Amino acid sequence: MKIIFIDGYNVLNSWPNLKEGKNDSFHGRRLKLVNILHNYGSYSDSKVILVFDGHKVAGNLENKEDINKNLSIIFTKDGETADSYIEREVHSLGRRFEVYVVTSDWLEQQTIFQRGAVRMSSLEFYNEVMETEHSIRKKAAKNRVVAKNHLQDNLDIDVVQKLEKIRRSE
Template sequence: MKIIFIDGYNVINSWPTLKKIKDFSYESARQQLIDTLQNYASFNLCKVVVVFDAHKVGGNMEKRDEFEYITVIFTKDGETADAYIEKTVNNIGKKVEVVVVTSDWLEQQTIFQRGAVRMSSIEFYHEVIKVEAKIRKNTEKSSIGNKNLLEDSLDKNILEKLEKIRRSH
């Protein structure tokens, strides 16, 4: 299964929709990103690890929340998201397909040297937009196909009588 590592604050500060939200609340922007990534990951059947810096939060211990397709990590005090991602990707090695999403150029180079595919935050944003459009299209198709028609719930004899009435007028 492909694993996508995401530098959470880098993405929040790069995506136009999240930038607007973070101006009011970083918590809301984080939650919107997590919700978006959950949809993306479940649609693509991949694992997403989103890492948020907490290196400037004194005494902070690493916090990890696991969901079906997504893991949310707040780094420990003194550890950046970049450092966490580099260490984890290095430990995984080349055993699985790894993509790292960040617009930090130095981080992209380091990750590339460790065998991971790199993707900028804006490139990933456009990929997520395409996936959201596919999800909407699939949802619309399934809702159109599941219409509840009156004729589906009526007895055949009643349908025939109604058809006779309709034709006589």
């Protein structure tokens, strides 16, 4: 299984569809990201770990919320950045798993690369997620029933005529 660590605030400030707009609340943007990553993780069968900084929130304890088997959200403890949390976790995983780290922080990318993870910029990941969403929409469109499926559409004309004759005779 592929494990993907995501620097949440870095992505929120990088993705065009999540950048702050005049009508967008911070909480709303964060929920939108969670929904996008939920779909992505389920479709790609990846374990997505979304990490938000809690280092500036005095007295904050580390908080982990497992949304499902494919998505977890972490709020780091007081004094710990998302970068340091991700570095620690990548180091503890070692090279046993296929690990990706999504951040546009150049120094973080270099550190992660040295620890055996694959680095990916926020915009590269955005493009991958958008391709996945496109695949999901395409697959859903194929499964959508355009017209009703009537029994008579699947029968030979002889059988339809015989059934109609039976129906009218009663």
